[in-house]
Amino acid sequence: MEVYKTISELRAGISLKEDVFGKTKYPIMRKDTELTLEHIDVLQAFGVKRVKVEERVTQKDIPESEKNSSVNAEDILDNLPVSMYQLRKEYNEAVRSYKKEFSYWRAGQRPDVPKVRGFIIPLLEKFIKQKRMLTMLNDFSNAEEYIYHHSVAVGILAAAISSQMGYEKGDALQLGLAGALADCGMAKIPPAILEKTAFLTKEEYNEVKKHTLFSVKMIQDTPLLRQDMKLAILQHHERLDGSGYPRGEKMDTISVFSQILAVADVFHAMTSERLYRLKQSPYKVIEMIKEEEFGKFDIKVVEALHRLVGNLSIGTRVKLTDGEVGEIMFIHRDTPLRPMIKKESDGTIIDLATHRSIAISKIIE
Structure with missing residues (x-):
């Protein structure tokens, strides 16, 4: 179900259903991003008031009147990730x-x-x-x-x-x-x-x-x-x-x-x-x-x-090919696969656009 929620109503696991702009020319988060607590902090930092999301339905969210209906319950659970x-x-x-x-x-x-x-x-x-x-x-x-x-x-x-x-x-x-x-x-x-x-x-x-x-x-x-x-x-x-x-x-x-x-x-x-x-x-x-x-x-x-x-977004935690872990701070328009990363080990920022020998290895879920 797609709804608009204020930032205070968000929780980890909810998926964005449209790109989010934080008074920026380019999106700070892309559609279909699955929110983590770090994402929510970034949205707050950029002053975003509300976002369009899709809530996942779990078994506890299914009304008691529908739990005995095999058709309704199965249709809902079939759509679960x-x-x-x-x-x-x-x-x-x-x-x-x-x-x-x-x-x-x-x-x-x-x-x-x-x-x-x-x-x-x-x-x-x-x-x-x-x-x-x-x-x-x-x-x-x-x-x-x-x-x-x-x-x-x-x-x-x-x-x-x-x-x-x-x-x-x-x-x-x-x-x-x-x-x-x-x-x-x-x-x-x-x-x-x-x-x-x-x-x-x-x-x-x-x-x-x-x-x-x-x-x-x-x-x-x-x-x-x-x-x-x-x-x-x-x-x-x-x-x-x-x-x-x-x-x-x-x-x-x-x-x-x-x-x-x-x-x-x-x-x-x-x-x-x-x-x-x-x-x-x-x-x-x-x-x-x-x-x-x-x-x-x-x-x-x-x-x-x-x-x-390769659709990266600000606030995503990533692992680099040199073993470092960090958070995406800025995404370049012309080189989106080489963003600026804030390293967790010492807080320094590395720009992958200029450090070509290093790349993102994988996203940390």
């Missing part, structure tokens, strides 16, 4: 199921798409609702089972990005399923290459590049994926500047769904720990995709990802 623990448990179950299916594909079986759909779609739906959990996907993964985590995570990210871009739920779930199956062709790549703990040779990399063709061939007969989704699987390693594979496609010949899969794929790959390198900060990776990889990805897709996982 799931706990991180429960969501991670369901995510791990999906990874285990995917790993089992992958072993069948290695043995020569075609993907049982209805089965994959059965354990992927419910997870996609939960992550689309719980977008703040997306920043934790790289923490869920591990290097030894990366390929299974990667496929599940790419599906989740693709569904969330397409939803953020305004696509209908059906399109988002279709693309999420396509994302989960995009690397099924990896089952045809020799395990010695996939499990190698060093960088691949040129010959080995050329073998890996065949996986998009294998993936499309393995799922081409399923009626559960539309043709545009099958094309997205084929093209998810293509780049707008023609530097991708398997065909070196350029610009308009690459579909927007392919681009969404491409951004989801590279973001999770760069933020996850691999056998041959450490993971990188999600915020630094978004910055790298925007700057160092400029021209390769659809900027609308990258901006949607930015809004999903």
